[in-house]
Amino acid sequence: MDLGSINPILLVASIMVSATPILLAAIGEMVVEKSGVLNLGVEGMMITGAVVGFAVAVNTGSPVLGFAAAALASAVLSLSFGVLTQVFLSNQVATGLGLTLVGLGLSALIGKPYEGMKSPTLPKLDIPLLGDLPVLGRMLFSHDIMVYLSLALVAAVWAFLKFTRAGLILRAVGESHDAAHALGYKVVRIRLMAIFFGGACAGLGGAYLSLVRVPQWTEGMTAGAGWIALAIVVFASWRAGRVLIGAYLFGGVTVLQLNLQAAGARVPVELLSTSPYLITILVLVLISARGIHGAPACLGRPFHASS
Amino acid sequence: MNRRTLFTSVAAATLAATAAFAQTDGEPVKAGFIYVGPIGDGGWTYEHNKARLAVEEEFGDAVETVYQESVPEGADAERAITQMALSGADIIFTTSFGYMDPTIAVAEKFPDVKFEHATGYKRADNVSTYSARFYEGRAIQGHIAGSMTETNKIGYIASFPIPEVIRGINSAYLHAKKVNPDVEFSVVWAYTWFDPAKEADAARALIENGNDVILQHTDSTAPQAAAQEAGNVITFGQASDMAEYAPMPRVSSIIDDWAPYYIDRVKAVMDGTWESTDTWDGIGPGMVGIGEITDAVPAEVKEEALALKESIASGDYHPFTGPINRQDGSVWLAEGETASDGDLLGMDFYVEGLTGEIPN
Numbered sequence: 001m002d003l004g005s006i007n008p009i010l011l012v013a014s015i016m017v018s019a020t021p022i023l024l025a026a027i028g029e030m031v032v033e034k035s036g037v038l039n040l041g042v043e044g045m046m047i048t049g050a051v052v053g054f055a056v057a058v059n060t061g062s063p064v065l066g067f068a069a070a071a072l073a074s075a076v077l078s079l080s081f082g083v084l085t086q087v088f089l090s091n092q093v094a095t096g097l098g099l100t101l102v103g104l105g106l107s108a109l110i111g112k113p114y115e116g117m118k119s120p121t122l123p124k125l126d127i128p129l130l131g132d133l134p135v136l137g138r139m140l141f142s143h144d145i146m147v148y149l150s151l152a153l154v155a156a157v158w159a160f161l162k163f164t165r166a167g168l169i170l171r172a173v174g175e176s177h178d179a180a181h182a183l184g185y186k187v188v189r190i191r192l193m194a195i196f197f198g199g200a201c202a203g204l205g206g207a208y209l210s211l212v213r214v215p216q217w218t219e220g221m222t223a224g225a226g227w228i229a230l231a232i233v234v235f236a237s238w239r240a241g242r243v244l245i246g247a248y249l250f251g252g253v254t255v256l257q258l259n260l261q262a263a264g265a266r267v268p269v270e271l272l273s274t275s276p277y278l279i280t281i282l283v284l285v286l287i288s289a290r291g292i293h294g295a296p297a298c299l300g301r302p303f304h305a306s307s
Numbered sequence: 308m309n310r311r312t313l314f315t316s317v318a319a320a321t322l323a324a325t326a327a328f329a330q331t332d333g334e335p336v337k338a339g340f341i342y343v344g345p346i347g348d349g350g351w352t353y354e355h356n357k358a359r360l361a362v363e364e365e366f367g368d369a370v371e372t373v374y375q376e377s378v379p380e381g382a383d384a385e386r387a388i389t390q391m392a393l394s395g396a397d398i399i400f401t402t403s404f405g406y407m408d409p410t411i412a413v414a415e416k417f418p419d420v421k422f423e424h425a426t427g428y429k430r431a432d433n434v435s436t437y438s439a440r441f442y443e444g445r446a447i448q449g450h451i452a453g454s455m456t457e458t459n460k461i462g463y464i465a466s467f468p469i470p471e472v473i474r475g476i477n478s479a480y481l482h483a484k485k486v487n488p489d490v491e492f493s494v495v496w497a498y499t500w501f502d503p504a505k506e507a508d509a510a511r512a513l514i515e516n517g518n519d520v521i522l523q524h525t526d527s528t529a530p531q532a533a534a535q536e537a538g539n540v541i542t543f544g545q546a547s548d549m550a551e552y553a554p555m556p557r558v559s560s561i562i563d564d565w566a567p568y569y570i571d572r573v574k575a576v577m578d579g580t581w582e583s584t585d586t587w588d589g590i591g592p593g594m595v596g597i598g599e600i601t602d603a604v605p606a607e608v609k610e611e612a613l614a615l616k617e618s619i620a621s622g623d624y625h626p627f628t629g630p631i632n633r634q635d636g637s638v639w640l641a642e643g644e645t646a647s648d649g650d651l652l653g654m655d656f657y658v659e660g661l662t663g664e665i666p667n
Contacts, residue, residue: 262493
C-alpha cells in the first residue's frame with residue numbers, strides 16, 4: 001500500500017468542505033433544541049435550502065443570493081413547524097417528520113426544471129498573507145466564504161449562549177419553560193425565533209451541498225445529511241464546540257476512508273463508514289451511564305401558558 | 308312485486324352486469340415499481356422510470372402503474388413490496404439487487420402476483436429475473452479510458468461488492484489493459500447506490516490521487532460534476548446518458564433501456580402467458596446502449612470503440628475471452644475460452660493485475 005499519493009493538504013481541505021453542510025445544519029438545530037424544541041425536520045429544511053439556493057443562484061447568477069434565498073426559504077418553512085407545534089401544540093416528533101416529508105416532496109417539485117443544470121459556484125477566497133503561507137495557506141486559508149462563516153457561526157452561537165443575557169433566557173426557556181414563563185418571558189416567541197434560526201442554518205447547509213460541495217441539483221441529494229446533523233447535536237451533548245468536533249469527525253471519516261481507498265490502502269471500509277455512528281452510540285451510552293446528558297430539561301415538551 | 312322492489316332488482320341486475328363486464332376486460336392491469344433512488348437521480352432509477360412511462364404510453368388505459376421511490380434495500384423493502392402487492396398490483400418490478408431476498412419472501416405470500424427482480428439470481432414460479440449485460444458496455448469504456456488516460460491511473464467508484472459491480476470492474480480493466488499495459492485501477496467502494504455528496508467526495512479523492520479517468524457504478528451525476536470542476540478528467544455516463552455533461556467530462560455512456568422488456572412482460576400478464584424466466588440481454592438486443600462518443604475522444608479511438616461495440620453486438624467477440632487469470636495468478640479462462648454465464652453471475656474475484664481486495 002502506498003499512502004504517499006494522499007496529499008495531506010488536499011485531504012484537510014476536502015474534510016473542511018465536506019463537513020460544512022452538516023456543521024451548519026447541526027449548529028442551527030442545537031440552538032433549536034437548546035430552546036426546548038425538537039425539530040426532526042432538518043433533512044426537509046436542508047433539501048429545501050438546496051433546491052431554492054440552486055434555483056436562485058442559477059436564475060440570478062449570484063451564489064450569494066442563492067444562499068440568502070435558501071436560508072430564508074428554509075426558515076419560512078420551519079416557521080410552519082413552529083406555528084403548528086408552538087401555537088397549535090401539535091406533537092413535535094410527528095410534525096418534524098412531516099416537515100421532512102414535505103421538504104423532500106416540495107424540493108423534488110421545485111427542482112424538476114433544474115436537473116442537469118450548472119450553477120455559479122462560490123469563488124475561493126484569496127486571503128492576503130494567510131493564503132500565501134506554505135502549507136497552511138492551501139489547507140486552511142483558501143476556502144470559500146461559507147466555510148469561514150460556518151466556523152464564525154459556531155463561535156457566535158457559543159458566545160451567545162454563554163455570555164449574553166438573551167442566550168441565558170433562551171437556555172432558561174429550554175430548561176424550564178414554566179419558570180421562564182413565570183418570570184415574564186415570552187416562551188412561544190423565543191422558541192419561534194430559535195426555530196427560525198435553525199431553519200435558516202439548515203437552509204444554508206443545504207445550499208452549500210447543491211452550490212459548492214456537489215455542485216448540482218439532484219433530487220433527494222441530501223441523502224440523510226439532516227439526520228446526521230441531528231445525531232451530531234446529541235453526540236455533542238448540546239455544546240457548540242463539540243458540534244464542531246462532531247461535524248468535522250463525521251465529515252473527516254467519510255473523506256478519509258475514501259482517500260485511503262483511492263490510495264489503495266487495505267482498510268476495513270464497512271467499519272470506517274460506520275465508525276461515526278458507532279462513536280455516537282458510544283457517546284450516548286457513556287453520557288447515560290454518567291447520568292449527566294446535558295439535554296435541555298424541557299426538550300420536546302409542549303408548552304401552553306394556561307398549564 | 309311492487310314498484311320499489313322492481314326498481315331495486317333492476318338496479319341490482321345492472322350493477323351485476325357492470326361488475327361482470329369490468330372483470331372481463333375493463334379492469335386495467337396494475338404494474339408496480341420499487342425504486343432504490345429518486346426518479347430524478349439522472350441515472351439508474353431515472354431509466355427504470357422512463358421505461359415505466361413507456362409502458363403507460365404503450366397500453367394507455369389498459370394499464371395502471373404505481374411506483375415507490377427511494378426504498379432502502381433490506382428489511383424495509385419487504386414492507387414496501389408487501390404494501391404494493393396488497394394494493395392490488397398484478398406485476399411488481401423490484402429494480403435493485405438488494406431487493407432479492409425481500410422479493411422472494413413477499414412472492415411466497417402472494418402466489419397470484421407476478422414479480423420481476425432486476426439483477427438478482429433467485430427465481431420462483433412467480434418470480435422472474437432480468438438484467439442487462441452492462442459488462443459489455445464496460446469493455447468499451449475500458450478501451451476508451453485506457454487509450455485516453457495520461458497518468459495511467461483510472462479511478463472507479465464502485466457501490467457494493469456484488470457480482471454485477473465486480474464484473475464491470477474486471478471488464479473495464481481487461482480492456483483498458485489491452486490498449487495500455489501500464490494502466491492501474493483505483494477502486495473506491497462507496498457502499499451506496501445514491502448519495503450525491505459522497506459520490507462527489509469519492510470522485511474528488513480519486514482525482515486528488517492522480518486519476519484522470521473516473522468510471523462510476525453509482526447512480527447520480529455528482530461524479531460528473533466533480534470531474535467537470537477539476538477539469539481535464541474524463542467520465543462516462545452510468546445507466547443513463549448523462550448527456551448534459553458532454554462533450555467533457557462525459558465522453559460516452561452506458562444507457563440501460565428497460566422499456567421493451569417492461570412492455571413485453573406487462574403484455575404477458577395481460578395475455579395470461581407470463582412465465583418465470585431469466586433474461587440477460589446486452590448490446591445486441593438493445594438492452595444496453597452506448598451513448599454518443601464525443602469529439603473529446605480521438606477519432607481513431609472512437610473508431611476502435613465502435614468496432615468493439617459492433618463485434619460484441621454481433622456475438623463475434625465476448626468481453627471475457629481467455630487467457631484470463633484470477634488475481635492470485637490461477638487460471639480462470641484458457642486461451643480462446645469464453646466465460647460461462649454461471650461464472651459471470653457469481654463473479655467474486657478480481658482478474659490478474661487489479662490491486663486491492665474486494666471487501667466482503
